[in-house]
Amino acid sequence: MRDAAPQTIYLKDYTPTPYNVAHVALDFTLHPTATRVQSRITFTRVRAEDLVLNGEDLILKSLRVDGAEVPHELSETHLTIPAAHLSDAFTLEVEVEISPQTNTALEGLYMSGGMYCTQCEAEGFRKITYMYDRPDVMAPYEVTIHADTPVQLSNGNPTAPGCWTDPHPKPTYLFALVAGDLVATTDHFTTMEGREVTLNVYVRPGDEDKTDYAMDALKRSMKWEEDVYGRPYDLDVFNIVAVDDFNMGAMENKGLNIFNSKYVLASPETATDTDYAMIEGIVAHEYFHNWTGNRITCRDWFQLCLKEGLTVYRDQQFSADMRSAPVQRIKDVLQLRARQFREDAGPLAHPVRPEAFVEINNFYTATVYEKGAEVIGMLRTLVGPAAYDAALTLYFDRHDGQACTIEDWIQVFEDSTGRDLSQFKRWYAQAGTPHLTVTDDFKNGEYTLHLKQKTKPSAGQPDKAPQVIPIAMGLIGADGAEVLPTQVVEMSEAELTLRYELDAKPIPSLLRGFSAPVILETEQSEADRLVLLAHDTDPFNRWEASTLLAKSNLMANLTAGSAPATAWLDALTKVITDDTLDPAFRALVLALPSEDNLANACDAAGIVPDPTAIHSARKAVHLAIAQHMGEALPALIAATATPGPYSPAANDAAKRSLRAQLLRLQTRLDGGTMARAAYDAATNMTDQLAAFGCLLSAGDTTVAAAFEAQWRTDRLVMDKWFAMSVAEADPDDAVAVATALTQHADFDWKNPNRFRSVIAGMTAMNPAGFHHPSGAGYRFLADWLLKLDALNPQTTARMSTAFETWRRYDVDRQALIQEQLARIATHPGLSRDTAEMVGRMRD
Numbered sequence: 001m002r003d004a005a006p007q008t009i010y011l012k013d014y015t016p017t018p019y020n021v022a023h024v025a026l027d028f029t030l031h032p033t034a035t036r037v038q039s040r041i042t043f044t045r046v047r048a049e050d051l052v053l054n055g056e057d058l059i060l061k062s063l064r065v066d067g068a069e070v071p072h073e074l075s076e077t078h079l080t081i082p083a084a085h086l087s088d089a090f091t092l093e094v095e096v097e098i099s100p101q102t103n104t105a106l107e108g109l110y111m112s113g114g115m116y117c118t119q120c121e122a123e124g125f126r127k128i129t130y131m132y133d134r135p136d137v138m139a140p141y142e143v144t145i146h147a148d149t150p151v152q153l154s155n156g157n158p159t160a161p162g163c164w165t166d167p168h169p170k171p172t173y174l175f176a177l178v179a180g181d182l183v184a185t186t187d188h189f190t191t192m193e194g195r196e197v198t199l200n201v202y203v204r205p206g207d208e209d210k211t212d213y214a215m216d217a218l219k220r221s222m223k224w225e226e227d228v229y230g231r232p233y234d235l236d237v238f239n240i241v242a243v244d245d246f247n248m249g250a251m252e253n254k255g256l257n258i259f260n261s262k263y264v265l266a267s268p269e270t271a272t273d274t275d276y277a278m279i280e281g282i283v284a285h286e287y288f289h290n291w292t293g294n295r296i297t298c299r300d301w302f303q304l305c306l307k308e309g310l311t312v313y314r315d316q317q318f319s320a321d322m323r324s325a326p327v328q329r330i331k332d333v334l335q336l337r338a339r340q341f342r343e344d345a346g347p348l349a350h351p352v353r354p355e356a357f358v359e360i361n362n363f364y365t366a367t368v369y370e371k372g373a374e375v376i377g378m379l380r381t382l383v384g385p386a387a388y389d390a391a392l393t394l395y396f397d398r399h400d401g402q403a404c405t406i407e408d409w410i411q412v413f414e415d416s417t418g419r420d421l422s423q424f425k426r427w428y429a430q431a432g433t434p435h436l437t438v439t440d441d442f443k444n445g446e447y448t449l450h451l452k453q454k455t456k457p458s459a460g461q462p463d464k465a466p467q468v469i470p471i472a473m474g475l476i477g478a479d480g481a482e483v484l485p486t487q488v489v490e491m492s493e494a495e496l497t498l499r500y501e502l503d504a505k506p507i508p509s510l511l512r513g514f515s516a517p518v519i520l521e522t523e524q525s526e527a528d529r530l531v532l533l534a535h536d537t538d539p540f541n542r543w544e545a546s547t548l549l550a551k552s553n554l555m556a557n558l559t560a561g562s563a564p565a566t567a568w569l570d571a572l573t574k575v576i577t578d579d580t581l582d583p584a585f586r587a588l589v590l591a592l593p594s595e596d597n598l599a600n601a602c603d604a605a606g607i608v609p610d611p612t613a614i615h616s617a618r619k620a621v622h623l624a625i626a627q628h629m630g631e632a633l634p635a636l637i638a639a640t641a642t643p644g645p646y647s648p649a650a651n652d653a654a655k656r657s658l659r660a661q662l663l664r665l666q667t668r669l670d671g672g673t674m675a676r677a678a679y680d681a682a683t684n685m686t687d688q689l690a691a692f693g694c695l696l697s698a699g700d701t702t703v704a705a706a707f708e709a710q711w712r713t714d715r716l717v718m719d720k721w722f723a724m725s726v727a728e729a730d731p732d733d734a735v736a737v738a739t740a741l742t743q744h745a746d747f748d749w750k751n752p753n754r755f756r757s758v759i760a761g762m763t764a765m766n767p768a769g770f771h772h773p774s775g776a777g778y779r780f781l782a783d784w785l786l787k788l789d790a791l792n793p794q795t796t797a798r799m800s801t802a803f804e805t806w807r808r809y810d811v812d813r814q815a816l817i818q819e820q821l822a823r824i825a826t827h828p829g830l831s832r833d834t835a836e837m838v839g840r841m842r843d
């Protein structure tokens with residue numbers, strides 16, 4: 001526990017520091033339990049106030065100002081030097097001792113698999129030495145590393161072995177250091193300015209055969225950002241390091257990106273197509289931060305979406321360009337709905353730009369990232385692509401080297417387009433997902449659409465004002481022909497009426513491409529949805545029609561035991577057998593809404609969701625689809641073959657994703673015969689894992705041991721084994737299966753990836769097991785959160801969000817969850833991170 005009474009930090013309290021930092025020199029003598037850090041920081045005075053620097057878990061060895069000892073005060077969290085001892089410009093020299101080996105929180109300097117590494121965002125630098133640990137204090141750095149390791153890395157350019165200079169002023173959160181026994185894969189890139197850049201991907205010895213794809217993704221990212229945003233790289237080296245123990249996905253430290261190894265390492269045998277796509281997207285994301293995050297950073301942590309929303313938006317654009325744009329959009333929206341809409345509807349809802357926090361690490365959320373990206377996308381839709389490009393150019397020109405705010409960002413758009421965007425800013429300030437309710441009418445040759453928007457109250461925000469909603473829409477005739485091609489309608493008031501002179505009542509295709517992150521409520525008939533599924537010119541809305549059909553058929557089964565409508569099954573079969581459609585799109589059409597999604601649909605319909613019944617309904621409908629396609633399945637599966645060597649590129653990956661869906665259906669019919677053949681024939685992890693899941697779901701009793709024996713020594717593949725074993729368990733056995741897995745010799749619970757594989761394998765991938773009426777799933781989660789919290793608060797707090805939907809459920813389940821939340825909340829020594837999350841979720 002860091003503080004006796006955790007403090008809430010408010011956006012409105014922002015004050016610049018009384019001193020600027022002109023230069024930082026750091027000298028590290030690495031040792032597992034007694035690392036020495038000597039710092040030489042030069043300050044210049046702005047206001048004659050005390051110098052108050054952050055510092056936590058540091059043993060102070062010496063302190064001098066301009067070479068002389070001065071009086072100072074130490075607390076658990078700060079070092080204070082009274083103003084009286086400071087001049088206009090001075091140098092602070094400090095030596096501290098820290099213990100990376102015992103740093104299990106994985107923030108600051110820590111050790112992973114014998115290697116030294118750092119994670120400083122958001123506030124980890126204060127565990128390395130005393131400093132203004134905040135993003136608006138930027139300085140150039142010089143770093144010297146003394147270590148008996150083969151490799152020593154830091155930010156910037158190397159000047160001598162173990163010595164690094166970073167000329168670009170940066171805040172502390174972008175500092176990084178890595179030292180260890182590492183091997184590099186090296187390549188080169190020449191920038192549009194003619195700069196020769198050396199690229200390295202550093203991994204542990206033995207993993208060097210798994211770096212090609214990350215390197216390839218890096219080079220494509222560098223080129224794409226030059227082509228699309230006109231932004232070149234700005235140092236002579238760019239290093240990526242893969243680390244096994246990492247709380248998050250990856251980190252954009254200047255010139256030295258540090259990655260969770262699962263987002264770097266890939267070979268056809270060990271990584272799935274989804275892994276490859278994630279690696280491509282995250283490598284791009286971290287690289288793109290160099291301009292949107294590093295050169296232009298955030299004034300304070302409330303502005304986190306300034307860098308994250310924009311960078312997610314840019315990595316989504318990149319992936320859309322590298323792969324299929326409609327498929328990428330559908331996948332992005334699936335994620336948004338699964339994670340962000342869920343967050344926005346519950347007790348953890350917060351604005352894209354929050355106004356208060358206790359622990360900033362709790363705000364690296366789907367709202368800040370994914371909704372933050374949607375807000376950028378809406379802005380681009382509203383002003384148009386050319387104006388967006390002009391605004392971005394102005395943003396880079398005006399703010400390069402600065403620490404900025406959302407106001408600065410919006411101002412750039414206002415200045416470059418002449419538009420008043422004050423109302424648009426509400427997207428940053430109001431929590432909750434707007435509901436857009438649409439009714440229509442056709443009379444005397446006039447078609448009318450009535451639109452209403454409303455956002456439900458959320459914590460601290462009882463009343464919401466209307467937001468600007470860009471609605472991309474078209475109209476389709478009953479025969480499927482497009483009557484009105486896509487146009488963008490701007491809705492800025494609570495209500496809007498649109499009128500069209502037409503011969504017949506059309507079918508509206510609203511929110512094409514999902515042009516705004518809202519919940520669309522219409523009275524659309526099943527018949528109209530079938531027309532859209534067959535004919536909409538907008539691929540997103542074709543897919544949307546299919547999900548809505550799937551949802552209504554699932555709900556009918558759930559609430560009335562009804563068999564799926566034949567018209568829907570026929571339509572589905574038609575899409576699946578349509579060779580002119582991208583197989584990836586067909587796979588997405590075939591994927592049923594998730595159990596969590598259905599629980600949410602129940603809630604929206606005023607029905608208390610029963611996770612067990614949802615699980616059964618989904619199985620029943622899946623079986624009905626399988627039976628309907630019946631004999632056609634083997635031929636369809638055969639048509640998805642990808643002969644030749646494995647390629648992670650979109651075309652082959654698309655076929656494999658369709659194949660996986662079809663194999664799932666086939667398994668319902670043959671009990672796993674074909675999946676067994678597919679498993680035995682698999683030559684890549686995508687096919688192997690897909691077949692593995694089918695066999696587990698069919699109750700195969702030998703495949704788990706075989707998979708384990710084959711992959712025992714590969715940590716990343718074993719993470720999949722752990723997760724799948726829980727995910728595919730019968731809900732009645734899920735807690736027992738998960739508990740047994742936590743006793744497995746390879747269950748290293750201190751490794752965040754491994755912890756997540758079992759715990760989220762239950763909470764996210766086996767909801768019927770997690771919500772088992774016995775409450776055993778809730779107890780299981782609480783037990784493990786309490787255990788991990790003592791070592792790693794950040795990952796614990798993040799995993800606690802499995803409880804965020806508690807309000808949806810019946811009173812018995814609500815009481816069982818509240819009991820566990822109370823148990824966590826009252827646990828002695830609970831971290832500030834987890835305390836804040838649980839506090840927000842408690843009744």
Ligand code: ARG
Binds near residue numbers: 122250361364794
């Ligand atoms: N900025 C990183 C990214 O690329 C995420 C770092 C989050 N780390 C944390 N401890 N909250 O998205």
Ligand code: ZN
Binds near residue numbers: 289
């Ligand atoms: Zn990021």
